[in-house]
Amino acid sequence: MILSRRPDLERFLARPDPQVRAAVIYGRDMGVVRERAAQLARSVTEDPEDPFNVAVLTEGDLSGDEGRLEGELAAQSLMGGRRLVRLRLGGERAASEKLAVEALGRLLSGELNPEAFFLVEAGALGRDSALRRAAEKAEGCAVIPCYEDEAGDIARMTREALAKDGVGLNAEALALFVSRLPHERGVARREIERLALFLGPGSGVTAGPKDLETFLGVEPEASLAGAASDAFGGRLAEAQAGLRRAAQEGLSGPGAVRALGQHLGRLRRTLTLARNGAGLQEAAKASGVFWKDEREFLRQARSWSLENLDGITADVLAADRACKTARAPDALIAERLALQIAARARRLGL
Structure with missing residues (x-):
């Protein structure tokens, strides 16, 4: 599901469809990406800063620990409520994108925690991006391209x-x-x-x-x-x-x-x-x-x-x-x- 029209996007960010269990937000303007990701995170979980229910990962966290991402998505919430796993991509993403694609597929197929929400924040993803292609085809994943603001x-x-x-x-x-x-x-x-x-x-x-x-x-x-x-x-x-x-x-x-x-x-x-x-x-x-x-x-x-x-x-x-x-x-x-x-x-x- 690609969300590019402003009314559709604003409705989703305010109240995500319960059937959507993952989102990929990307674009050249990282300020817009971060802002929309933060808004979605607040809608997905009561407290985006809760260390028990929310995990925030970067490419550095995945380097040398390829199982870390799927481990976080498989983990159960310790305090109840929906678990949120945020992955922030930047720079050279080939290896991290591959791990994200694999984790996305396993989550949406029901192999990992069904109560987990996977939120990916990335820079510009070209049409040849494996992550973008996988997310656009996946059922239960929202894709939000972020364009530079107009005047x-x-x-x-x-x-x-x-x-x-x-x-x-x-x-x-x-x-x-x-x-x-x-x-x-x-x-x-x-x-x-x-x-x-x-x-x-x-x-x-x-x-x-x-x-x-x-x-x-x-x-x-x-x-x-x-x-x-x-x-x-x-x-x-x-x-x-x-x-x-x-x-x-x-x-x-x-x-x-x-x-x-x-x-x-x-x-x-x-x-x-x-x-x-x-x-x-x-x-x-x-x-x-x-x-x-x-x-x-x-x-x-x-x-x-x-x-x-x-x-x-x-x-x-x-x-x-x-x-x-x-x-x-x-x-x-x-x-x-x-x-x-x-x-x-x-x-x-x-």
Whole structure:
């Protein structure tokens, strides 16, 4: 059973089908994987921290002890209640995946503890993954692929989290904040928490873009936003330097590609609105352009056309796909994309 639609997934995480005795949650965004696994664990057992009913294993625990996983799944609960066995996979998984596949098969065939629930948390599992194939075919196993959050997902998460602290952002500030956030769920949540502290929990503040200037000015993601602007502005050396500075701040190649794609999206929306009759400055504001960046953005918007941007879109999509390939040189892919964009911008006279 593959759960990818949000309503189905949320129902399952809140109240798992009693016939489901295992789940494999996987994806590139380990923050989303961990969050959904924690939610499912709370639904499966009363206390996910109970050492008598819950076993948490890693690949290191299985190294040199191949029977450990099946032993935990065969063990009976000492205190009553459903037993939960969590396996966290990461890195090179060939040997651990094989053990997980074997344990999954034995559990679902009734050879191990029928009251045990097997929860696997893994990174990106390709179509050739033995664990993914086995889980998708197995009766009584839920498979939950986790994709990177879209801007709308992050905006909703931001609104909900800030509302709990009694603060908020207006539409323009929310668009600006979301555009600067990484799409990795765990990092995004930490940044939202920092923003709530910045605004003052319980203060009732609804902040605008200018209120965020100090906060965003120290964000590492500002390096990526600046590099993207430099690329579309035809500044090759500055774009390259910005990407390398962002890499030193811990931001990966996929994040850089997203920043370039987001800048492309803002230019496209601005030019589309302008083509439909809006003033260019008005269109830029509607596209979420920060007021401090407006002058440079408008300079670019006057030189780029929708047709020129169409030629860039394919390059951005290709770079995004390349970054999702195992062991891809993410930083080099992003840097090459930025230089390609900067070179085109130069040919447009920027």
